[in-house]
Amino acid sequence: MVVKDNRREFSENEKMILYNEVDGRCPICGGVLSHKKSGRIHKTFEIAHIYPANPRPEEQNLLKNEERLSEDVNSLKNVLAVCRICHRKFDTPRTIEEYRLWVRLKKKLLQDAEIKNTYSLFNIEAEITVILQKLNNQTLEEELVQLSYDSLKVDQKANDSLPYAIKRSIKRDVVDYFDYIRRLFIEIDKVTPYKFDTLAAQIKSFYCKCMQINSNQGYVYTAIVNWLDEKTNSYSKKACEIVVAYFIQDCEVLS
Ligand SMILES: [Zn+2]
Incomplete structure (x- = not known):
């Protein structure tokens, strides 16, 4: 059986928005999301889905009553720029406590950005x-x-x-x-x-x-x-x- 992958590629501009949203630091561990090498600055972050892009049946069940930040799993509202380690920890195994923490954090980031834009x-x-x-x-x-x-x-x-x-x-x-x-x-x-x-x-x-x-x-x-x-x-x-x-x-x- 071929399983459909719901993830999509994010554009460079979308990545920039997500990177700026967290001020270039992993919002979970505080680590810097870029490094300098050979005179150039490289971004080192991953775009993590808060509600999973391809939820397994047990994840669907776990999160069935939880708040969703968007119906579209690939909406910028449902993703967060984080470091690779925090991304892995978040995905495996998925827990309700971490999911709620990430939802709360992302909502605050969205509201902060909305206010600052005014x-x-x-x-x-x-x-x-x-x-x-x-x-x-x-x-x-x-x-x-x-x-x-x-x-x-x-x-x-x-x-x-x-x-x-x-x-x-x-x-x-x-x-x-x-x-x-x-x-x-x-x-x-x-x-x-x-x-x-x-x-x-x-x-x-x-x-x-x-x-x-x-x-x-x-x-x-x-x-x-x-x-x-x-x-x-x-x-x-x-x-x-x-x-x-x-x-x-x-x-x-x-x-
Ligand atoms: Zn991190």
């Missing part, structure tokens, strides 16, 4: 960097007035999808810095009226985009922080977290 559409006024710089200044210490924990809004806004550690960090950032940032925005608005409203609208708008892709609050919070960090040339991620906490407290971010 970055160019969502800008932020340059004045936000003034706030980030002030937050990293030593002289800040004397200017901070702590907010009362009673006035925090994050508890009402948060649902179960916001991990405790993130919630706690948002609360601390609001208590420590809210009053200071509010005063900074008042000063900025004196120079350019509506600057704060513009910034708030920009952050709200990116927040809404994230919610379309994944409404998990932990995911959304991290996505906004990463976006703000990239938009401000990776100046300070911690300062971005503080600013995002401010907008959670003051505006309709996480609602």
Whole structure:
């Protein structure tokens, strides 16, 4: 009996997309997926099917109730660039635990790519960097007035999808810095009226985009922080977290 092979060849461009999706490192073991030899860089990865291209009857049975990332086993949604060793380990023997892990990982990679592809559409006024710089200044210490924990809004806004550690960090950032940032925005608005409203609208708008892709609050919070960090040339991620906490407290971010 001749068994039909469902696998297909992937084009160079598809391989490039898959390679970039994992930033050139095996997402399972972290190994680099390229090597340098004779002055040239060679890619060393395999394209692994998450749901098998040619499932054996026992694999079909094992995965029959599991989520599928695509009906088409050769869709880019159902494949992952990994190193050869992790590919072999994944395929033999197939287990539900590993399958679920790979599905979760791939979904996150797809969502991250989808969000990053929208970055160019969502800008932020340059004045936000003034706030980030002030937050990293030593002289800040004397200017901070702590907010009362009673006035925090994050508890009402948060649902179960916001991990405790993130919630706690948002609360601390609001208590420590809210009053200071509010005063900074008042000063900025004196120079350019509506600057704060513009910034708030920009952050709200990116927040809404994230919610379309994944409404998990932990995911959304991290996505906004990463976006703000990239938009401000990776100046300070911690300062971005503080600013995002401010907008959670003051505006309709996480609602
Ligand atoms: Zn690996």
